[in-house]
Amino acid sequence: MAVAPLANGTGAISGVVLDAQSRQPVPGTAVQLTMNGRPLATISRQLTDTKGRFVFTLLPASTSFGLSAGRAGYADGKYGDRETGGEGRQIALADGQWIQDLEIDLIRPGSISGTITDERGEPVIRAYVRVLAEVWIGGHQHLIAGPWVQTDDRGVYRVSGLGQGRYVIYVPSMHSTVPTEMTVPPVPAGSLNDPAIFAASNAAAVARSANAATAMDDSADVRLVLDTYVTPPPRTTRVEVYPTIYYPGGTSPADAQPVTLASGEERRNVDIPLRVVPAYRITGRLNGPPAAYSQLLLKLIPVGSENVSGGASASAIVASNGQFAFLDVPAGQYTIEGTRRSFELTVQPSDVGFVRRFPTPPGFVFAQGMGGSVGSLWPNGVQFFVGTSDDEDLIVHQRVDVSADVANLVVDLRPTITVRGRFVTPPDAPPAPFGPIVQAQPADGSASLSMLMSGVLGRQAQSPTFTIKGLLPGRYVLRTLGPNRVKSIMWNGKDYTAAPIDTTNGQDLDDIVITFTTERTQISGTVTPSGGGPKPALVVAFPVERELWTDYGLSPNRLVTATVSTANAYTIGALPAGRYLLIALDATKSDAWRDPSFLASVAGQATAVSIDWGEKKTQDLQMRVIR
Numbered sequence: 097m098a099v100a101p102l103a104n105g106t107g108a109i110s111g112v113v114l115d116a117q118s119r120q121p122v123p124g125t126a127v128q129l130t131m132n133g134r135p136l137a138t139i140s141r142q143l144t145d146t147k148g149r150f151v152f153t154l155l156p157a158s159t160s161f162g163l164s165a166g167r168a169g170y171a172d173g174k175y176g177d178r179e180t181g182g183e184g185r186q187i188a189l190a191d192g193q194w195i196q197d198l199e200i201d202l203i204r205p206g207s208i209s210g211t212i213t214d215e216r217g218e219p220v221i222r223a224y225v226r227v228l229a230e231v232w233i234g235g236h237q238h239l240i241a242g243p244w245v246q247t248d249d250r251g252v253y254r255v256s257g258l259g260q261g262r263y264v265i266y267v268p269s270m271h272s273t274v275p276t277e278m279t280v281p282p283v284p285a286g287s288l289n290d291p292a293i294f295a296a297s298n299a300a301a302v303a304r305s306a307n308a309a310t311a312m313d314d315s316a317d318v319r320l321v322l323d324t325y326v327t328p329p330p331r332t333t334r335v336e337v338y339p340t341i342y343y344p345g346g347t348s349p350a351d352a353q354p355v356t357l358a359s360g361e362e363r364r365n366v367d368i369p370l371r372v373v374p375a376y377r378i379t380g381r382l383n384g385p386p387a388a389y390s391q392l393l394l395k396l397i398p399v400g401s402e403n404v405s406g407g408a409s410a411s412a413i414v415a416s417n418g419q420f421a422f423l424d425v426p427a428g429q430y431t432i433e434g435t436r437r438s439f440e441l442t443v444q445p446s447d448v449g450f451v452r453r454f455p456t457p458p459g460f461v462f463a464q465g466m467g468g469s470v471g472s473l474w475p476n477g478v479q480f481f482v483g484t485s486d487d488e489d490l491i492v493h494q495r496v497d498v499s500a501d502v503a504n505l506v507v508d509l510r511p512t513i514t515v516r517g518r519f520v521t522p523p524d525a526p527p528a529p530f531g532p533i534v535q536a537q538p539a540d541g542s543a544s545l546s547m548l549m550s551g552v553l554g555r556q557a558q559s560p561t562f563t564i565k566g567l568l569p570g571r572y573v574l575r576t577l578g579p580n581r582v583k584s585i586m587w588n589g590k591d592y593t594a595a596p597i598d599t600t601n602g603q604d605l606d607d608i609v610i611t612f613t614t615e616r617t618q619i620s621g622t623v624t625p626s627g628g629g630p631k632p633a634l635v636v637a638f639p640v641e642r643e644l645w646t647d648y649g650l651s652p653n654r655l656v657t658a659t660v661s662t663a664n665a666y667t668i669g670a671l672p673a674g675r676y677l678l679i680a681l682d683a684t685k686s687d688a689w690r691d692p693s694f695l696a697s698v699a700g701q702a703t704a705v706s707i708d709w710g711e712k713k714t715q716d717l718q719m720r721v722i723r
Contacts, residue, residue, distance in 0.1 A: 259357075339373055433491075
């Protein structure tokens with residue numbers, strides 16, 4: 097991060113770092129001071145003393161100081177986290193002013209623990225356990241993949257690093273099959289990042305997994321891999337299997353009982369008993385060109401679990417003759433999905449700086465792709481990863497019901513949808529080092545639709561056109577990466593700048609026109625607190641049109657928040673031209689705006705504002721007390 101230059105001034109900022117639960121000082125905490133979001137050139141960081149205190153002196157006047165703090169055993173904190181839902185609050189400092197007694201809360205991450213037992217009540221060792229977090233995306237609630245652990249020799253698991261929220265706990269079960277014909281091909285260095293040899297690296301991962309695993313030959317053609325998830329019980333007169341189990345004992349996310357976790361809480365005894373159910377097999381072949389299905393990974397996904405990472409019940413690699421087999425499949429309704437791309441949304445644990453990838457079935461590897469954070473969705477930050485292979489024109493997507501063995505199933509390879517368009521860039525636009533890149537984001541946040549893009553950051557050359565391949569039937573919003581803002585997105589005479597495009601008819605979309613602008617908008621002002629009531633924390637700007645309160649994808653562009661500074665000032669500088677409603681919220685409602693029903697309940701108290709491109713407006717607000 098770039099360092100902000102510092103001219104000596106006469107101001108000072110001081111305060112104390114506190115344990116959010118005990119309200120006791122936290123000594124030895126690293127506190128960092130920033131200005132305009134950047135650390136200062138000289139006095140940017142210090143440790144709190146034995147009473148948790150810190151002080152920064154000789155500061156210049158600024159309206160955009162920020163404070164953050166970190167210490168082992170706690171989630172990182174910012175000044176104003178408690179009031180702004182994790183976004184932090186800016187500090188306005190005048191010449192000669194000393195702002196005292198600021199408090200930075202540090203929260204000990206929470207945890208969920210319990211015991212996994214089998215049908216005999218015995219502990220299950222090294223079983224995978226994962227949490228799913230309830231998150232609002234695109235105006236809809238979703239279960240997003242969280243951290244995972246394995247049980248110890250007592251069958252006990254403990255998932256740590258969890259923030260306040262509601263979680264679903266489950267024990268995944270997936271059984272993978274690979275053709276016995278597969279051998280280990282040589283894999284050139286860097287294959288996992290090179291799309292040109294994606295298929296070869298995929299085959300290598302399959303073969304290595306099968307050869308290294310505890311596997312058994314189910315027939316002359318298929319090998320069942322056993323070591324990835326919980327081993328099925330011994331085979332008797334009928335085949336049985338442990339299905340995926342959601343706490344307290346259901347087999348689908350709809351049957352799960354969410355665990356509500358308070359800030360810093362340690363929830364114990366969230367026990368999950370496994371049970372055995374009859375299992376069946378599905379055998380069949382793919383109908384399509386061999387080049388499209390060669391060594392393709394198929395996943396068998398229970399209906400209702402399409403958006404759950406790790407929610408598949410079985411996987412299979414297609415043999416060279418198009419044959420495939422799913423083994424050890426519980427009864428139920430499924431979707432057979434086959435694609436060479438991947439998409440994952442994860443909630444990052446609050447006490448680590450990385451996300452471990454969940455164990456994947458043999459044969460599944462991440463090809464070229466990119467990852468990043470999705471803003472304004474979750475206090476701890478939602479991370480995304482998208483991987484894709486080039487020119488995926490055919491995929492598998494077919495329903496199948498299982499109540500007995502399914503034999504000789506014919507599965508058609510289906511064509512995907514392509515979106516093509518062009519850019520209109522203003523003549524005064526500065527030269528850009530890449531792109532622009534266009535993303536097709538699922539409008540309602542459904543991970544099953546994936547997020548595809550027209551290029552990979554750093555590899556996309558300047559081009560007046562774009563192409564996005566591999567879309568499934570569904571509804572998507574288009575977002576761009578690049579230095580210029582989108583002024584309009586037009587197709588067939590209709591404006592899709594905010595509205596989703598619809599591909600449910602399976603037809604390609606051609607000649608979408610994305611027009612950029614170098615003009616900016618800005619709305620700023622002050623918020624008058626309610627007399628004797630709570631202090632303002634956030635200003636929320638949302639569109640007047642109610643249909644835009646949902647289905648805006650992973651990164652809303654017309655639903656924006658701004659923190660209120662210590663001087664009760666706010667600035668919103670990222671809105672497209674349009675008509676908006678503004679409302680100031682206190683700390684107790686700082687997360688509520690993600691729910692469209694909340695927006696409906698406060699729309700009548702909000703202030704209406706219209707803004708055009710290139711326009712700067714001042715709009716002062718009166719704090720509203722929302723019950």
